[in-house]
Amino acid sequence: MQASNKKKNxxxxxxxxxxGGALILFVIAALVNADFVANMVDTLFGWSATYFGIIYQIVILGTFFIALILAFSKYGKIRLGNIDKPEMSTFKWISIIMCTLLAGGGVFWAAAEPLSHFLEVPPHFSGIENASPEAVVPALAMSFVDWGxxxxxxxxxxxxxxxMYSHYHKGMPLKPRSLLYPIFGEKVIYKSAFGTIVDSFAIISVAAGTIGPIGFLGLQAGYGLSAITNIPDTLAxxxxxxxxxxxxAAISAVSGLHRGIQLLSSFNVILAVALIIxxxxxxxxxxxxxxxxxxxxLYVNELIPFSTYRGDEGWLNLWTVFFFAWFIGYGPMMAVFSARISRGRTIRELIxxxxxxxxxxxxxWFAVIGGTGIFQELELPGSISTALNESGQPAAMMAITEQLPLGTIFSFLFxxxxxxxxxxxxxxxxxTISMAISGNGHPPRWLxxxxAMVMGLVAIVLVSVGENSVNSLQSFIVVTAVPVVxxxxxxxxxxxxxxxxxxxNHKKETLS
Structure with missing residues (x-):
């Protein structure tokens, strides 16, 4: 069946x-009136976080437990993708998963979030003094909630x-709209305005989620280069x-999954392990x-209470709801990407x-990086918090690595x-976006x-809004997750x- 659909893909x-037009229009609007765009994003952020935050929490909690039930049920041994063995080795497969999904938090938030929770204890832990030895465990546990x-x-x-069921087993295109195939059948797949809207929202949402890490990197790398080389930390x-x-990124994406992406992922996993050691x-x-x-x-014991906490909406919007919205925004397109790299894996292996x-x-990873920063702050109050307060979250990582033995080398490697x-x-x-638009695993290189270039443009626009760059990046991510949830x-x-x-079907094939 898959072969018969090639022309439709x-x-x-x-x-x-x-x-693509929506993202370019965003760039043009920001160039015409940056203040208007910044205010619009902030307003939409407040609305979406207030009215959809609880939905984000329910969906993300339900997904985890349903997935676990499927993994350890009789369905766990089902092999996905219509092939008898995986396309790539387990190490390469997990490396790509880790590097693709850990990106924005890999270094930026791993340094900033545990330290922020240590300096200002989350509202879940009333009675614990800020920046005290008792605040260490709650700080780490709350960062695990957001990245766990x-x-x-x-x-x-x-x-x-x-x-994977819709694409490899039923011949549907590798697009977000195929998530609806088990409900609507082929009528939502081909020549469907609703399917087009579903794909478009999923693409815009994952673009927003990727634009965030690009912008965070610009801020963090700028601060890092300034700390290492004394180059001024400027917008330019x-x-x-x-x-x-x-x-x-464009060159790597053009080279394909089995070259640039795979090589970079494998190298970075080895580098990350070396840094941890x-x-x-x-x-x-x-x-x-x-x-x-x-x-x-503490995190495992309080998983459900931490994940369903609704006591302080202002705090939630800055932390848990923001991160849950970020990952939800990635959800449909990451399903496309995971389906592309996970062919031949069983349901249990995948989950x-x-x-x-x-x-x-x-x-x-968060405990090693964030825990090191907390230890340094406990030993010498102000050693990390001063940089965090004066230069913002991008400064956290460099402040931590500079105080390690061989600090300059660690700073460069991180x-x-x-x-x-x-x-x-x-x-x-x-x-992945290109796969969703073309409907197959080998989209045109120009696409x-x-x-890659459009996402970079939007990141530049959001970073250029000034002192609240991080807030603008966060707000943009949360807003775009609303339709995707x-x-x-x-x-x-x-x-x-x-x-x-x-x-x-497997039972029928076995019996026949």
């Missing part, structure tokens, strides 16, 4: 014009199962870094191990890798890891390069339905 011009099991599950479990430097990044040996290894174990236990292994690795993390996400998402909500029903159908 050509360039989807309406989706290309709507998604639930956030990873929304990126590559239920949606990936539905898309931020813009130059972003331009270089998107050019490199280096910090543990030369830094506060015992402090990190000790507090990680306790923080992880264990994405929803268990990847988040555990993320919590270790900066390199940040660049490659974001580069990997940008090229992967350029490829991949186009979306309803698409992901359908997977609560369609993923089990797809598993049941695959299981029944």
């Amino acid at each position: 050509s360039l989807d011009l309406p989706t290309f014009l709507i998604s 099991f639930l956030s990873w599950a929304i990126l590559g479990t239920l949606g990936t199962i539905v898309l 430097v931020h813009i130059t870094i972003i331009i270089l990044l998107v050019v490199a 280096g910090v543990l040996i030369l830094g506060p290894g015992y402090f990190i191990f000790n507090h990680y174990l306790e923080a992880f236990g 264990v890798a994405v929803a268990i292994i990847a988040p555990v690795v993320s919590t270790i 900066l390199l890891a940040t660049i490659i993390f974001v580069l990997t996400t940008t090229d992967s998402m350029s490829l 991949r390069a186009f979306f 309803f698409l992901l909500l359908t997977t609560f029903w369609t993923a089990p339905k797809a598993c049941k159908d695959l299981y029944e």
